[in-house]
Amino acid sequence: MTKLVKNLVTGGAGFLGSHLIDRLMEAGEEVICLDNFFTGRKENIIQWIHNPRFELIRHDVTKPIQLEVDKIWHLACPASPVSYQYNPIKTSKTNFLGTYNMLGLARRVKARFLLASTSEIYGNPEVHPQPETYKGAVNTIGLRSCYDEGKRIAETLTYDYYRMHGIDIRIARIFNTYGPRMDQSDGRVISNFVVQGLKNNPITIYGDGSQTRSFCYVDDLIKGLIKLMGCNHTGPINLGNTEEFTIKQLAEMIRSKIDGNIKLVNKSLPEEDPLQRQPIISLAKKELDWEPLISIDDGLDRTINYFKSQLMI
Ligand code: NAD
Ligand code: UDP
Numbered sequence: 001m002t003k004l005v006k007n008l009v010t011g012g013a014g015f016l017g018s019h020l021i022d023r024l025m026e027a028g029e030e031v032i033c034l035d036n037f038f039t040g041r042k043e044n045i046i047q048w049i050h051n052p053r054f055e056l057i058r059h060d061v062t063k064p065i066q067l068e069v070d071k072i073w074h075l076a077c078p079a080s081p082v083s084y085q086y087n088p089i090k091t092s093k094t095n096f097l098g099t100y101n102m103l104g105l106a107r108r109v110k111a112r113f114l115l116a117s118t119s120e121i122y123g124n125p126e127v128h129p130q131p132e133t134y135k136g137a138v139n140t141i142g143l144r145s146c147y148d149e150g151k152r153i154a155e156t157l158t159y160d161y162y163r164m165h166g167i168d169i170r171i172a173r174i175f176n177t178y179g180p181r182m183d184q185s186d187g188r189v190i191s192n193f194v195v196q197g198l199k200n201n202p203i204t205i206y207g208d209g210s211q212t213r214s215f216c217y218v219d220d221l222i223k224g225l226i227k228l229m230g231c232n233h234t235g236p237i238n239l240g241n242t243e244e245f246t247i248k249q250l251a252e253m254i255r256s257k258i259d260g261n262i263k264l265v266n267k268s269l270p271e272e273d274p275l276q277r278q279p280i281i282s283l284a285k286k287e288l289d290w291e292p293l294i295s296i297d298d299g300l301d302r303t304i305n306y307f308k309s310q311l312m313i
Contacts, residue, residue, distance in 0.1 A: 004053065006030045008069040008111070010061050010102060011076035013040025015181050016116070016174075019222045020073060021045060025054060032067060036060040039078045044181050061098030062090075068109055071229060074102045075116040077151075081144065081270065082187035088146035095150025096157070103161045106168075114170040114229050115158045117236060119277055120148045121173065129244075129278035132173065132236050142272040155236065162234055170228050175240025175279045179218030179299065180306035190215065190300075193251055194307045197258035207269030209248030212276045216241035217299035220292035227288040240279035241292040253296070257304055 007024050011017040012033030017040065024031050025048055032055045033045055048054040059065055061076045077094050078084040084091045099115065106113040122130045123138035138148045161167040178190040196203050216239070224239040245253070248264075255262045284290045 004028070004030045005071065006032070006069045007071045007073060008032045008034060008067060009073045009075065010034045010098070011040065011116075013037060013042060013044050014075065015044075015079070015183065016177065016218065016221065017073070017075045018044035018181055019179075019218050020075070020225060021048065023222055023226060025051065029053070031055070032057060032069065034059050034061070034065070035076065039080070039083045039183060039186060041183070061101055062093050064101045064104065066108075067105065069105075069111050072102055072106050072111050072113045073116070073225070073229070074099060074114065077116070077147075080183075080186040080188045081147075084147040085143055088143075091146040092150050095147070095154045099154040099157050103157060103167060107161065107165050112168040112170070112229065113158065113161075114172065114225065115154055117155050117171050117173045118147075118151050119173055119175040119238070119240065119279065120144065121152050121155065122277070123148055124272070124274045125276065128276050129242070129280050130238070131280040132238055132283055139272060143270070144272045169234050170231070171236040172225055172228050173236050173238045173279075174221065175216060175238065175277065176213045177216045177218055177221045177240075179303055181218075182303070184307065184310060189213070189247060189250065190254075190303060191307070193254045194258070194304055195311070197254055197262050198304070198307055198311055198313055200259070200262065202263040202265040203251045203255060204267050205247055205251050205264055206267050206273065208266065209251060210246050211269075211273060212244050212246050212278065213250075214241050214244045214278045215250075215296060215299070216292050217294035217302070220294050224284060224288065224290045227290050231287055233287045237284050237287060238279040238281050239284055239290075240281065241296075242279060242281055243296060244276075244278040245296070254300060254304075257300060
């Protein structure tokens, strides 16, 4: 009998984690979803609860845990600025202690370990677009530092476990990703704009909306994560869509899809909000034969349909 691959997905009840679990379960693998439900929701994984290949553990990664697994997908960490700034000390602990504990587990059971890092490690980038070789411009004491510096130390720890203990590691630098199962109240830009539009409320552009982001649809991103886990490259790899938009353009795109009469209003720009962000993905293309395939037009339509069903519109 062939042994089933046993996956541990930390943060598996969250937005990205739950989509990843769908793909792993559909591939016939075993999955342990570990989550403290800070920003994750049971609805995201409810479809697997009665499947014998699936297990759900309520646990906080800042505490050690003993499990037998082959692959660790370490995604546990709140990702929206509102959520990670709610308790910044906890966010730093999740990034340091959580990653330390999961690397310790990987070492004990000889599991392959993938870290969900972020484009935020580039800070407010002075190099544009951002290649993996760019070292970043990050404030150590700003409101976003718990997350940005947290992910930087998580990468450092991961790499040192590779160098010192030979752990089999992968590091994904994920750029802004969107799609169904984003939490409608976690404050991220696409969920905010779509939900505001569908409720016929004004769309809130922070600052003058000239700051840019590059948005990847969730299905594309998950394909990239799975290819990364399966490849042989240990260094960090950018995963994201290279199409860059200003936040004002994004607001206009979403408004035109929902109702051209919705108001756009300007609110103050949050402290330390990065001015620009766009990945260079030539490394992912070369090492993973991966690039996003879903256009912003298609991805927004799918996301709007999801929120319509959530809001029963
Ligand atoms: P999310 O907030 O939807 O999911 C995070 C999950 O981790 C949630 O289920 C939450 O309950 C869980 N969690 C948080 N702290 C925990 C702890 N201490 N112990 C156990 N579980 C904990 O966010 P997401 O968008 O799914 O992001 C997943 C990962 O991908 C995060 O590590 C994030 O930094 C990274 N990432 C996401 C994006 C994006 O655009 N979505 C971009 C860059 C990086
Ligand atoms: N943003 C905005 N209105 C909102 C929410 C976010 O203009 O209602 C802006 C935010 O200031 C930032 C961009 O959209 O410039 C992306 O914000 P998000 O929180 O989604 O992600 P991040 O800043 O971490 O990239």
